[in-house]
Amino acid sequence: MIRCIGRCSLLALLLVLVQPATAAAAAVGELAPDFALPAATGGNVRLSEHRGEVVLLAFWSSRCAVCATQLSRLGDLQTTYRSAGLTTLAISVDDDISRAARFARAHPVRFPMLLDLRKGVSRAYGIERLPTTVLIDRRGRVRFLQSDEYGIDNSYVAQLRELLDDPL
Amino acid sequence: MRTAISTWQPLAPVVLAICLVAPWVRGAEPPATPGSAPAAVAAPAPAAAAGGSSSAPAPASDPAGEGGTRALDEQVQDLKQQVVDLNKDLFVLEEELLFPANTQVAVFLSMDVGAFFGLDSVTLRIDNREVINYLYTPRETAALLKGGVQRLYIGNLKAGTHELVALFGGKGPNDRDYRRGASIKFEKGVGAKYLELKISDRTRRQQPEFEIKDWE
Numbered sequence: 001m002i003r004c005i006g007r008c009s010l011l012a013l014l015l016v017l018v019q020p021a022t023a024a025a026a027a028v029g030e031l032a033p034d035f036a037l038p039a040a041t042g043g044n045v046r047l048s049e050h051r052g053e054v055v056l057l058a059f060w061s062s063r064c065a066v067c068a069t070q071l072s073r074l075g076d077l078q079t080t081y082r083s084a085g086l087t088t089l090a091i092s093v094d095d096d097i098s099r100a101a102r103f104a105r106a107h108p109v110r111f112p113m114l115l116d117l118r119k120g121v122s123r124a125y126g127i128e129r130l131p132t133t134v135l136i137d138r139r140g141r142v143r144f145l146q147s148d149e150y151g152i153d154n155s156y157v158a159q160l161r162e163l164l165d166d167p168l
Numbered sequence: 169m170r171t172a173i174s175t176w177q178p179l180a181p182v183v184l185a186i187c188l189v190a191p192w193v194r195g196a197e198p199p200a201t202p203g204s205a206p207a208a209v210a211a212p213a214p215a216a217a218a219g220g221s222s223s224a225p226a227p228a229s230d231p232a233g234e235g236g237t238r239a240l241d242e243q244v245q246d247l248k249q250q251v252v253d254l255n256k257d258l259f260v261l262e263e264e265l266l267f268p269a270n271t272q273v274a275v276f277l278s279m280d281v282g283a284f285f286g287l288d289s290v291t292l293r294i295d296n297r298e299v300i301n302y303l304y305t306p307r308e309t310a311a312l313l314k315g316g317v318q319r320l321y322i323g324n325l326k327a328g329t330h331e332l333v334a335l336f337g338g339k340g341p342n343d344r345d346y347r348r349g350a351s352i353k354f355e356k357g358v359g360a361k362y363l364e365l366k367i368s369d370r371t372r373r374q375q376p377e378f379e380i381k382d383w384e
Contacts, residue, residue, distance in 0.1 A: 036302075036303040036304075036305065038288075038303060043288075043305070043306060044288065044289075044303040044304060044305050046303075046305045046308070049305060049307055
């Protein structure tokens with residue numbers, strides 16, 4: 001009996017210790033945290049204004065070597081699937097705004113390059129490595145979170161098309 | 169607000185359950201159970217039998233079936249309306265609980281004309297503490313220019329004298345970066361306090377004007 005109580009309390013303790021870590025990282029299935037960020041080219045963008053569209057968030061940094069390649073690939077995806085309802089937002093986690101703006105100018109893409117200077121958005125999405133992409137469905141729920149530099153492959157596109165095919 | 173939504177989110181199943189139970193509680197007739205529902209659908213069966221033909225009309229063209237579907241659709245719409253009403257009541261209740269009238273302070277923002285100023289951001293400080301930094305999208309600015317009034321901030325303050333500082337950022341005359349501030353000292357009494365930030369054009373000086381009004 002005492003052993004059973006001991007095991008239960010140990011399990012409870014483990015659950016309490018593990019919960020905060022999983023809650024911060026596992027945003028999949030939950031409503032995507034809303035945000036408004038300034039774009040490198042001027043103006044602001046708010047996520048909730050894109051409800052009803054499939055939104056692809058791409059977190060990048062000017063110090064990330066593979067981010068430029070990935071942004072270019074995402075630019076192609078945006079061009080292909082824009083008419084189907086895809087909106088891509090690239091979010092910089094750079095500390096230096098001028099560096100991020102230089103990077104954005106050097107790698108022109110057909111979607112807004114946003115600046116998360118306070119790191120509030122990257123914290124809200126639990127971004128731990130770069131590049132990371134987040135796919136949000138038309139109802140505003142996080143559906144896929146991928147932290148893989150080689151992640152934009154056929155299976156990724158299939159996931160994206162699945163979301164685009166899903167009506168509101 | 170996200171925190172508030174997440175606070176109520178666990179209540180969603182309870183709310184749905186209340187909505188489902190509500191008609192019985194009010195003494196309304198319970199909706200037909202799946203077992204009893206075919207009564208309307210089964211009505212044309214004798215007619216088909218009388219005809220003695222196996223080519224019975226399709227259920228889709230059955231007027232009784234259509235009526236049943238319509239009734240079900242009305243029930244669904246009614247249920248949706250009840251959920252919306254309940255959500256509204258819960259929202260009001262939430263506001264009353266989180267921001268009681270004796271401590272409530274709300275700040276609103278409105279724009280008039282806007283030819284000399286393109287709003288980009290507003291930072292609010294109350295008693296030297298930043299309470300909100302709001303970025304405006306073109307769509308939000310357009311809504312304000314059409315006469316919309318935005319509740320920029322709602323919070324709690326104890327009775328006494330307080331200072332509100334508002335910093336406005338955006339594009340000024342000749343599309344140049346423009347930052348201006350405005351401040352007000354106000355007295356918080358026992359009732360709710362409402363303040364309005366008003367951005368208007370001063371045509372004579374070709375400059376925007378920033379004003380903080382105290383709604384008595």
